[in-house]
Amino acid sequence: KGSDGKYTVSLIEGDGIGPEIAQSVKDIFTAAAAPIKWESISVDPVFKDGKQSIPDAAIESIRRNYVALKGPLATPIGKGHVSLNLTLRRTFNLFANVRPCKSIQGYKTPYDNVDTVLIRENTEGEYSGIEHVVVDGVVQSIKLITREASERVLRFAFQYAQDVGRLKVRAVHKATIMKMSDGLFLSVAQRISKDYPHVDFDAELLDNACLKIVSDPTPYNDKVLVMPNLYGDILSDMCAGLIGGLGLTPSGNIGDECSIFEAVHGSAPDIAGQGLANPTALLLSSIMMLQHMGLFEHAERIQAAIFKTLAEGTTITGDLGGKAKTHEYAQAVIGNL
Numbered sequence: 315k316g317s318d319g320k321y322t323v324s325l326i327e328g329d330g331i332g333p334e335i336a337q338s339v340k341d342i343f344t345a346a347a348a349p350i351k352w353e354s355i356s357v358d359p360v361f362k363d364g365k366q367s368i369p370d371a372a373i374e375s376i377r378r379n380y381v382a383l384k385g386p387l388a389t390p391i392g393k394g395h396v397s398l399n400l401t402l403r404r405t406f407n408l409f410a411n412v413r414p415c416k417s418i419q420g421y422k423t424p425y426d427n428v429d430t431v432l433i434r435e436n437t438e439g440e441y442s443g444i445e446h447v448v449v450d451g452v453v454q455s456i457k458l459i460t461r462e463a464s465e466r467v468l469r470f471a472f473q474y475a476q477d478v479g480r481l482k483v484r485a486v487h488k489a490t491i492m493k494m495s496d497g498l499f500l501s502v503a504q505r506i507s508k509d510y511p512h513v514d515f516d517a518e519l520l521d522n523a524c525l526k527i528v529s530d531p532t533p534y535n536d537k538v539l540v541m542p543n544l545y546g547d548i549l550s551d552m553c554a555g556l557i558g559g560l561g562l563t564p565s566g567n568i569g570d571e572c573s574i575f576e577a578v579h580g581s582a583p584d585i586a587g588q589g590l591a592n593p594t595a596l597l598l599s600s601i602m603m604l605q606h607m608g609l610f611e612h613a614e615r616i617q618a619a620i621f622k623t624l625a626e627g628t629t630i631t632g633d634l635g636g637k638a639k640t641h642e643y644a645q646a647v648i649g650n651l
């Protein structure tokens with residue numbers, strides 16, 4: 315916090331629609347007099363010792379400020395490109411990815427009572443990046459599960475459940491098939507649960523969880539779901555689908571020191587630069603950020619204005635069936651503050 319009473323936050327505007335949706339966040343935060351000063355940083359890759367890396371200035375900014383808001387970063391598909399998103403997660407050891415999905419009044423979907431919270435292990439599992447050719451035509455990819463990373467994300471999930479008063483934690487796994495790797499995750503979950511006597515704990519198979527959530531999401535409204543990396547990736551997008559898609563879903567990447575908040579969606583190259591993007595997901599990510607910083611009143615006020623604008627339904631973006639441009643939607647939110 316600076317002498318002006320404002321907190322400096324690193325801002326990565328990102329690629330594609332990133333700068334357009336980041337502008338909406340900046341405009342709305344200014345109008346709401348949120349005590350945030352943005353420090354814009356670029357994470358355009360540089361090469362250090364022959365390896366792709368993030369510029370030092372960006373790393374220093376996030377280390378100094380502890381908190382960053384990030385737009386989407388485009389990742390070229392194929393060989394030789396390490397995802398910058400993965401690099402950021404690894405650099406700051408952002409071990410837990412929190413993804414809430416809550417139905418939004420005014421946007422009709424098959425269920426109007428979705429309220430899921432999913433915590434995804436963010437550093438290992440199927441994303442360990444260990445793949446190799448055994449012989450021509452045979453590729454081996456290693457899913458790495460460690461006691462240390464499992465314990466870290468599970469402890470975070472129980473602590474989160476306790477802090478937000480959502481007192482049921484459910485581990486989602488496939489230990490019937492992956493007996494050792496998911497088995498380890500599950501046994502760590504059972505052990506950690508003993509440290510949280512006020513939080514209920516149970517476990518569910520991934521396939522069953524998918525079937526049940528899309529059949530009736532209501533029983534999940536009081537739970538925090540926690541799971542290994544890939545399961546969380548897929549299941550959270552499925553939950554996003556239940557509330558109306560990627561334009562609405564926020565997330566937080568949490569580490570011991572630094573945290574980076576970002577929308578779940580990508581850079582949407584198909585609509586970039588046209589003022590068509592929905593900034594709600596990045597806005598809701600910035601609300602998670604304010605809550606993480608303890609700025610609850612500002613979070614509540616901006617969130618209420620967003621939900622009111624969406625519920626009115628007159629000034630919403632194309633992905634939600636409206637005709638508004640990104641900045642027109644932002645102006646409507648400002649009008650509702």
Ligand code: NAD
Binds near residue numbers: 385576579582584633
């Ligand atoms: P995407 O999320 O960018 O787009 C999928 C579809 O959803 C597109 O039709 C797009 O127009 C639409 N969409 C996404 N966000 C929207 C928004 N805010 N408002 C309105 N419509 C929206 O996924 P993709 O096309 O698979 O990926 C594009 C690029 O983004 C790739 O390079 C990918 O690697 C990257 N990506 C980055 C992140 C991240 O930075 N966290 C996440 C996912 C994908």
